Amino acid sequence: MPAAVSWTTLPGMTNIPPPAEELRILDLELRRIDARRTQLLQRRAWLLGALQAAAAPAPAPPRPVRAPEAAPPNVQNALLTLGGILLTIAAIAFTLVSWGHLGIGGRSAVLAAVTLTALGVPALLLRRKLRSTAETVAALGLALTVLDAYALHVVALPQADTLGYTAAASAVLAALWAGYGLAFRELRLPLPLAVATAQLPLFLWARAADAGDHATAAALLATAAFDVAVALRVGDPGVRVIATVGACAAGLWGAMAAGYLSWSATDLPDAARAGALLLLAASIALVAAWLITQPPQATGAAFAGGLLVTAAAGGVLREALPAAWTVPGYLACAVALLAVVRTALPRPVQRGIAGSALLVQALAALWTLPAFVTALLGPASWAAKAWSGAPSDTGDALAVPELPAQHPVMASLVLATVAGVLFAAARLLPAAAEQPGEPPSGQAPATPAAPPAEPAAEPGSGPGSGPAGHPATKASAQPPLPDVTISGALALTWAALLILPSALQLPYAFGVSAYVALSAALLAVASRVRSKAVAFTSLVLAVTSSVSVALLALATTAATLGTLGALTALFLAATVLAARRREATPGVAPVAACATVAYAAALVCATGTAWNLRPEHVGLLMLVVPALGALAAARLGRHPLTPPVEITGAVAGAIAVALTMGHATTFALALALGGVIAAGTALRTDRRPVGYAAGALFLLATWVRLAAWGVETPEAYTLPVTVPALVIGALRRRHTPETSSWTAYGPGLAATLLPSLVAAWSDAHWQRPLLLGTAALLITLAGARHRLQAPLALGGTVLALDALHELAPYIVQVVDVLPRWLPPALAGLLLLAIGATYEQRLRDARRVRDVLGRMR
Template sequence: MTHFPSPAEELRVLDAELRQLDARRAFLLTRRAWLVDALCAARPAAVAPPVRRHPEATAPGVQNVLLVLGGVLLTVAAIAFTLVSWGHLGIAGRSLVLGAVTVAALGAPVPLLRRGLRSTAEAVSGLGLALTVLDAYALREVAFTGADGTGYAAAASAVLAVVWSAYALGLGALTPGPADSDPAHPRTAPGLALPLPLAVIAAQLPLLLWSFAVDAGMETVAAVLLVTAAADTAIALRVSLKPVRIVAVVGAFGWGAWGVPAAGWLSWAATGPGAAARAAALLALAAAVAVTAAWFTPKPAVALGTALTGGLLTVIGLGGVARAVLPEVWTVPGHLLCGLALLTAVRAQAPEPVRRGLVHASAVVQGLALVTTLPAVTLALLGPVGRVAHVWSGAPEDARAAVTLDAPWPPHTATVPLVLAVVAGVLAVSARTSAALTAPWRTPAQVGALVLAWATALVLPAVLELPYAAGLVAQALLIVAMLAFAAFSRSALPLTAALLALLTSVSLGLASLATETATLTVLATTTVLFAAAARLRHSALGPLTAPAAFAHATALTCAIGASAGWEPQHTALLVLIVPTVAALLAARLGDSPTTVPVEATGAAAGLLALALAATHPPLLALALALCGVLATGTAVRPDRRHLGYVAAALFVTASWVRLAVWEVGSPEAYTLPVTAPALVVGHLRRRRDPGASSWTAYGPGLGVTLGPSLVAAWGDTHWLRPLLLGAAALAVTLLGARHRLQAPLLLGGATLALVTLHELAPYIAQVVDALPRWAPPALAGLALLAAGATYEQRLRDARRVRDVLGKLS
């Protein structure tokens, strides 16, 4: 029977157990504290934990270093044995020692590989390969003592390359597959990594050493270098082992860097078709290697560069043959034709980088061909500048003599127009085909085609040595063609065509300076042509062609004046016709984009007229006045009101020049023509703007006259100028007081006071001389006493005067 206590009894039991637990817990905590104190007292000083050092080299790295060092030491020992201790052994001992050591070194990697000791096997195999080189040397010393050293080295390197390759392939066949190898050291390739790269290195030498042994010529050496580079290229493209590919790539680029320049030199120095053909064959081999490498190279940038190189080498080789067969003048066209043949690669079934590389090679050839035409084109364009120093000296013999006044004509330029025309045609065709050029390059191609076509027509008269008049006509027709193209073209080329027409007109105008008739005819023609081009309503070239027409018209007026035998100052009046027409046309054009260029050209012509008239003051005054009239007429337009100041300056300057011509020395004659208009303008401004200050409205005008007149009056011994100036100053002062204007009141009053002082100065001097020596100090003392006595009153008077002046405008 189970007994259940009552709740009161159970609560008592629980409280008793909790009290026991609390007592036990207190005891345990006290004991723990004592034990902690005891341990702290008995424990020695704290010791820093040991620092864990990380190894500076990995285990495989240490292993490789040791193996390589061991192999090097054994190889050095073998070389020392072969070279030093070889003579102490007989023929049997020598063969036995070297043979046994070589066989042991070459055979040891087999069991090492089967046990997974790959690094050790690599080191031992390297020793064995080095011993084979020593075997070859020992064989040369024993059995082939009479053989040529270079030839024997060529044969030995070939044999070693074959032996090392066979050894590498044999080890790969004997080595177990990946399933049998050590899982901790998986193999990336069968066999060893060292023999095959060494075999490829040894294979670089046989052909080159053989060419040295037979004392071959430069052609044979170049062929050997290129054949070796081709072999390296084939190995780099076919073999997948990275060490072998690295060695092959280095060899291909290295031998190619020597072979290609050698073949290029042979092509350049070829004296006959046979030598040029042989050099072309070498360059063709190099080009084939480069294109093949580009074809199979997965990297686009490398493929593009090698394909471009291959294309250039092809052009150099074929161009060399053409240069050896054709006359020298056809050298550039021959190379250009070969370069254009590369454009057929655009439609070839080849990788994109290869096609682009060949197209870029063609572009390089075309660019170099254009460079050869620059001397002739530059001379045809800028050569007539020398005519400026020989104006109207007589017609030259032909168009070439017209541009070769100060510089000789370049040689071999008969084909320059052909080169320019061919490249222009290529650019024009390329601009129309989407496969050749991308959209952003079409406009530059079109511009280039137009410029080259223009250059062809420009240089053609000088190349063909046309008669002088025919050359001028040809250039005039070129201007007509460019202007017509600019006027009716709907592409992005009108501005280019107009600029080319302008350049041609400048060159034509300079070339026409040889004779008077040609100058007048050419300038009149170009003026009419550019004016007609500017009048075409559907053409937007007015801002260029209209100023060009006025510029040619200015030159025409100067030529007419010179033809009539006029002096420069008389020609200046004729030149003023151009700014007059320009001002009238600008007023008619309104806010057209052509307005400002036309006005600028007219202003330049006006400045030229003033420069021509500068040596003759009377006509200079007239020219200045006429320019002032033109500026005044232009200032009537609401948007050109600021030119009124220019007109005023021109009129004033004209009046001053005329007064100087009349030998007028009175300053009032120069200043009053400025004062009167200035005061009128100031009065009109005050009427429009009542808040304008009198200093702004009347100060400049009054100062221009009162200042110089006052200076002149102080140095004038007569009474008339001071009297008139004093009267004018009095009138100005009274007007300023009447209308309460600061500027007239103060300027007039100051001038009146100074004139009065100037007039009374002699009498004041007489009075001062008549007074005793003590009188001036006494008078000064009395003045100071009077000022001190009335200081406060004087301050009030000064404030009152300041307030009165402040109320004036």
């Protein structure tokens, strides 16, 4: 290519560009060529890369890098620990094996030098910041001090008592290690080891001196006191953990030993000495609770202290008072301990002590369980020996004459005391629940404060939002704590009063009257209080005590009638009172109404039995109760008491009818009377469905009467069902024309046709099949006339089966006369005929199906 392009005049050219224009054209052409070259070079580089990637092998996956399994500090600690263990083993081996090859001076020099070296080297190591190595060497030095003490006992003091020498050596070692740890505070091992070793001296000294069980327990408690002081005053975590564990172990061991000594004491001085030990343990626990800053731990320590104080005082009272006063004595101490709630002690300490007192009271109440169960369930034994004669007293009536009289009395006293404490707690709980610094309930603060600013309203917290998440709403779903406490106190008071008549050996009549009065008082409380918890508790206790006294009254006829009459009147009065009071608990009146009907039925039954009536006559007499219940329900109307009265009356009626089952005629009469009562109930607009029960009772009464007369004809039993059923079906189709004939007439027709058909097939006479066939024919014609599917199908089926039954003997005779080959031949011809006219038969079957389908 030439260096320059010259434009020359050629033939035919008429336009030659000037030099400037030519230069511009060349520049444009060169830029176009450069751009194309750059594009081609990029494409070439991409193609080379693709070819190299296809030809080169796939790169190997990167190898996983394993993390070191042990960090350098862990490796260092492991090596140091292993080295210290090996050195300690070597020192022990030297002391036990090679000791005899040296003289006394050599032995002393070697041990002293090695021990002092091991104890002094950590100082140099700590200056060089080698703390882990210093810890290992210090541990070796501490182990050598133990070997020094052992060597000293073997060589210099071989005649010394082993326990005594161990106690002295452990005390000296604990002091030396404590001083060493205080001198080198950077070492973490000496001080915890000193505290752990300090657990041994006092206990070993007491055992070595044969000081007795009391001194041993005192030594343990003194060790626990030392541990508590260390745990509360020392800030080192390791020392505090060791001291806390030691305090718990030594304190628990010492307290248990002191408690055993108190329980096994045989005289007052022994009990006093054991009580002093228990008070020492209690003081340690209470001081710890006072000084501990964490509330849970403080409450636990105070709880243990309260139990120990109660055990100490109760053990002394147990020896000073008669044996029957043992549990009341402990209970009195626990009640006195509750006085701490009115003191200025910290709140966690108050809670712990009060909790221990309540635990003792709960155990005391549990001690009364045998006497309570005997008083509650003892009357049940009279169910098997009713009206056998009045016992001498209430204790004899409960079959508990073998129990000492003071035990039931003490049980009643204990329950009454615990109930009094709960009543007092119910009054004190609101005040105790107030936070410190708040004014008591009902008082205004001394200095009025500005009302707090209301927080900004959150989404969904406006007037339209539900209040389910509000704390007050959640709290209102549960009964307040004072109500629950009062309920518990009421239950304990009831238990105490239940035991008291048998405990005091009251006369039988007075005991029964006392139990009836107790039920009346409980019903009065249930009817008048506003608290749901208290009302429910009172109602349950009233029903329970009423059942117990009703059983207890079975001893004599007069007591039974009088008690049942009184209970009926009491529950009726409670029903009326609770129903009229707007503030009464909703469930009281229905339960009282049910109990009224139940006791009224029991009274009628007992009255009939007292008149020497037979059981079936007693059942007829008991039907008065459901009749009166039905009248009362009709009088109440749509009152909430109506369902309970009706249900309980129905149960009483069922029991009355069951009593008459032994005599068929009376049974039929009872069923008819029950049907009358049910029919009267069905007259009410809201009780129309009871009419079905009335019809069933009337039908059962008819069947029972027929059975009593010896009637065996099934139509006598089925026609009383068929006729009313067909009438009801006709009335229903009149009011509801779209009702199916199977619903309206099917049950009534089947009730007679099917049993009659079964009877006709086993009947050898001709009257029943003739009558059944005639009836079935009439029913079939009626179904065809009125285009009703059920009468047509049932009537036709029964008619065909009845005719088959009548023709069966003749068919049998014909079959016997015909040759053996004729039936198979006839069957074959029939099958051929059906096959030849198969489509026509299908059309006929469809036509019959459509005709039946158009019927109702």
